[in-house]
Amino acid sequence: MASHALSKLSPSTPFSTSACPQSPHGPRLANSFRLPNAWLGASDLSLRSTISISRSPKPRPIIATVAGSLPTAKPERVSSSENVPRWSRRAIKSFAMGELEARKLKYPTTGTEALLMGLLIEGTNSAAKFLRANGITLFKVREESIKFIPKGDMYFFSPEHPPLTEDCQRVLDWAVDQKLKSADGGEITTSHLLLGIWSEAESPGHKILAALGFDDDRAKELKSQISEPEHEG
Structure with a gap:
């Protein structure tokens, strides 16, 4: 029976090739032809073969989130908004850049070494300018940082906001306290952050600064400049 049906196929059986509409994921090719059916009569049978070229999604960039203020371990001190000194925009951005650097280095936390790198990554603030004027660059700080704290495992993913080390x-908090003691108004600047890092003698940030030639004399010089308008905006 099957051989009888096949024998009815004519060499002139119409055969057409048509292209399906373009797929959003890539080209699609489709072949369709008319095949007489020995049992049911002539019918349209469509044989479609689809080739899809899938595109891998683009990797999501790591984004630093800039908040309106910086974390504090003493919420009771800032319960009255009238007495809260404001952080400069460049200080907040430097902190965010430090968080980002901690994530790039796959650190589980944001430490003083990351905060120090954040100051230099932001680059336009007074603390970064002071550091560069004294030969302390981002490249040198990053190199020293990796000596103290090696990069995390390549398969480890840091949280979006790595928690702060103690x-x-x-x-x-030191930066906020110093600003409150000065009672001179104005904002908490990146210079306060840099001096705060130096005040933590056992921290990686302090040790990195010391290894690169920062000392108490330079800290005093920076402190004398804090009262000058920094125009960090």
């Missing part, structure tokens, strides 16, 4: 949190 010494890094103390740096932020």
Whole structure:
């Protein structure tokens, strides 16, 4: 029976090739032809073969989130918004850049070494300018940082906001305390952050600064400049 049906196929059986509409994921090719059916009569049978070229999604970039203020371990001190000194925009951005650097180096936390790198990555602030004027660059700090704290495992993914180490949190609170003591108004600047890092003698950030030639004399010089308008905006 099957051989009888096949014998009815004519060499002139119409055969057409048509292209399906373009797929959003890539080209699609489709072949369709008319095949007489020995049992059911003539019918349209479509044989479609689809080739899809899938595109891998683009990797999502790591984004630093800039908040309106910086974390504090002493919420009771800032319960009255009238007495809260404001952080400069460049200080907040430097902190965000430090978080980002910690994530890039696959650190589980944001430490004083990351905060120090954040100051230099932001680059336009007074602390970064002071560091560069004294020969302390981002490249040197990053190199020293990896000596103290090696990069994390390549398969480890840092959280979006790596939690602060205790010494890094103390740096932020030290900066706020110093501004409150000065009672001179104005904002908490990147210079306060840099001096806060130096005040934490056992922290990686302090040790990196010391290894690169920063000392108490330079800290005093920077402190004398804090009262000058920094125009960090």
